[in-house]
Amino acid sequence: MSDPTVVPWPRPVSAARPESVLTVDDILVRFQTRDASVTAVDRMTFDVRHGEFISVIGPSGCGKSTLFNVIGGLITPTSGLVTVAGEPIRGPHPAIGMVFQEESTFPWRTVLDNVAFPLEVRGVSRRVRLEKARDVVAMVGLTGFEGHYPSELSGGMRQRVSIARTLASEPKILLMDEPFAALDEQTRLLLGDKVLQIQQTLKQTTLLITHSITEAVQLSDRVVVMSYRPGRLKRIVDIDLPHPRTSEIMTSDAFGHYVAEIWGDLRDEASRGMAEAEASRGART
Amino acid sequence: MSISRADHAPALVGAATLLGLFALLELAIRAGLVDRYVVPPPSDVVASFARIVTEEDIPHRFAQTALEGLGAAVLIALVGIPAGLLLYRHMVLRVAVQSWVAALAAAPLVLAYPLFLVIFGRSAMTIVMMGFISGVAPVTLKTLEGLSATRRVLIDVGRSLKLTPAQQFRLVLLPAAVPTIFVGLRLGLVFALINIVGLEFLINFGGLGQLINELAERYDLAGTYAAIAFVVLVSVLFFLALERTERWLRPGR
Numbered sequence: 001m002s003d004p005t006v007v008p009w010p011r012p013v014s015a016a017r018p019e020s021v022l023t024v025d026d027i028l029v030r031f032q033t034r035d036a037s038v039t040a041v042d043r044m045t046f047d048v049r050h051g052e053f054i055s056v057i058g059p060s061g062c063g064k065s066t067l068f069n070v071i072g073g074l075i076t077p078t079s080g081l082v083t084v085a086g087e088p089i090r091g092p093h094p095a096i097g098m099v100f101q102e103e104s105t106f107p108w109r110t111v112l113d114n115v116a117f118p119l120e121v122r123g124v125s126r127r128v129r130l131e132k133a134r135d136v137v138a139m140v141g142l143t144g145f146e147g148h149y150p151s152e153l154s155g156g157m158r159q160r161v162s163i164a165r166t167l168a169s170e171p172k173i174l175l176m177d178e179p180f181a182a183l184d185e186q187t188r189l190l191l192g193d194k195v196l197q198i199q200q201t202l203k204q205t206t207l208l209i210t211h212s213i214t215e216a217v218q219l220s221d222r223v224v225v226m227s228y229r230p231g232r233l234k235r236i237v238d239i240d241l242p243h244p245r246t247s248e249i250m251t252s253d254a255f256g257h258y259v260a261e262i263w264g265d266l267r268d269e270a271s272r273g274m275a276e277a278e279a280s281r282g283a284r285t
Numbered sequence: 286m287s288i289s290r291a292d293h294a295p296a297l298v299g300a301a302t303l304l305g306l307f308a309l310l311e312l313a314i315r316a317g318l319v320d321r322y323v324v325p326p327p328s329d330v331v332a333s334f335a336r337i338v339t340e341e342d343i344p345h346r347f348a349q350t351a352l353e354g355l356g357a358a359v360l361i362a363l364v365g366i367p368a369g370l371l372l373y374r375h376m377v378l379r380v381a382v383q384s385w386v387a388a389l390a391a392a393p394l395v396l397a398y399p400l401f402l403v404i405f406g407r408s409a410m411t412i413v414m415m416g417f418i419s420g421v422a423p424v425t426l427k428t429l430e431g432l433s434a435t436r437r438v439l440i441d442v443g444r445s446l447k448l449t450p451a452q453q454f455r456l457v458l459l460p461a462a463v464p465t466i467f468v469g470l471r472l473g474l475v476f477a478l479i480n481i482v483g484l485e486f487l488i489n490f491g492g493l494g495q496l497i498n499e500l501a502e503r504y505d506l507a508g509t510y511a512a513i514a515f516v517v518l519v520s521v522l523f524f525l526a527l528e529r530t531e532r533w534l535r536p537g538r
């Protein structure tokens with residue numbers, strides 16, 4: 001099945017990109033709190049091409065989840081536009097599947113019924129949807145746990161159930177908000193491999209939000225780096241590493257080079273974030 | 286094997302505790318620490334069971350009180366849960382009436398029984414309505430609380446999958462709120478049963494409450510306590526049924 005020759009990933013074309021399936025165009029999100037207004041996302045613009053794996057990285061609190069919710073159609077931006085296949089979105093788009101940062105399995109459904117949920121909603125017959133769900137459960141390595149309830153699973157397994165549930169709906173565009181954040185490093189790497197493998201077989205356009213540099217470099221074709229407060233586009237880094245990839249790529253020199261490059265960008269942001277947090281803590285006491 | 290034993294353990298400990306307390310009471314009464322004309326010895330109460338069952342038509346009375354309880358419970362669920370949903374959906378309504386409903390939950394409604402007598406007559410209907418009115422408020426409040434406490438992210442999962450409002454309610458909000466709604470139903474049922482038996486006692490009508498009234502007036506203390514045991518049995522049955530229903534509606538705790 002898999003092609004043994006290394007396929008070079010297409011280099012980005014500069015201006016007009018007809019093949020982009022998702023565009024984020026000048027998105028601005030401002031939250032009005034009781035006594036202040038917070039700009040969570042400040043004029044973010046980028047696009048995602050068909051079949052591409054793109055990561056958005058930035059320090060905690062920089063507006064990643066806000067951006068995720070805007071692209072998913074759950075938050076209406078203050079200004080700007082998100083388009084899917086050229087159409088501006090209003091509300092959740094059927095082509096987009098979301099995996100949330102927070103634990104989001106339904107505790108009253110078994111693993112299999114959780115995964116079959118999107119199909120059930122669409123009115124797929126019980127037999128067909130359970131069969132399909134079984135396949136996806138196997139894909140994320142949870143065979144044998146179909147009848148378990150989320151409370152009987154570990155955090156990492158539950159996260160896999162959430163991913164499987166979204167995969168079962170076969171979204172053309174997969175959005176994931178730090179799906180591995182709660183996991184230990186080993187599980188994270190293995191699950192990352194798994195997701196990449198699935199993404200390659202399904203040729204799924206994927207946008208991953210993360211704060212892990214290694215994760216971003218390991219998985220992505222391009223990495224969108226965000227700045228801290230307000231969340232602005234700092235840089236887009238092309239990751240020109242061979243495909244198919246596994247976590248083994250992490251030992252290569254090129255990998256280290258990319259990590260160092262992105263860390264260089266993020267270090268300023270992260271330290272600025274920490275300084276700001278400390279200053280506001282100092283101001284309060 | 287060990288699992289089934291663990292399942293029975295709480296019930297066994299519970300029964301043993303109860304028996305132990307009765308034994309202590311029995312001893313205290315026999316030793317003269319407690320006046321036997323205020324609290325009859327448990328052994329007398331047990332001995333009087335057969336008598337009141339045959340002579341006082343317990344099966345019939347038991348059924349009457351249980352059916353009144355069931356009627357009130359069904360009404361409470363049918364009105365209380367939709368009312369909670371209505372308050373959840375309409376912010377204005379919630380702000381406007383939530384504190385009234387809370388006040389209703391705390392009011393000694395049984396004092397309004399003459400009004401019910403006038404409206405419904407001296408009938409089972411009066412008793413069912415009294416039970417319903419006194420138990421509906423906690424169900425409405427707890428339904429509202431449960432729906433409001435549904436985790437944001439679960440609602441977002443539904444939204445991202447473009448669920449219709451009806452699907453969102455049936456597949457996400459309701460199951461998420463079931464545990465809290467059942468807390469409300471338990472509370473509501475307790476209030477309803479207290480008021481049902483209390484009203485039977487007050488208006489001297491129908492089921493176990495009336496029997497307790499009669500036996501007390503005859504100074505049949507052992508019989509009175511035995512009749513109270515049947516009231517307890519009614520509520521135990523209701524609680525078991527509720528527990529079953531909850532586990533059926535909301536597996537995977």
Ligand SMILES: Nc1ncnc2c1ncn2[C@@H]1O[C@H](COP(=O)(O)OP(=O)(O)OP(=O)(O)O)[C@@H](O)[C@H]1O
Pocket residue numbers: 031032033038039040058059060061062063064065066067101211
């Ligand atoms: N509903 C809201 N109302 C007001 N402010 C908000 C709201 N949601 C987010 N914010 C603010 O917007 C900023 C960005 O939040 P967001 O959750 O998008 O960050 P994040 O990058 O996802 O962080 P993390 O990596 O910790 O998940 C934060 O400063 C947060 O306080």
Ligand SMILES: [Mg+2]
Pocket residue numbers: 064065066101177178
């Ligand atoms: Mg976030």
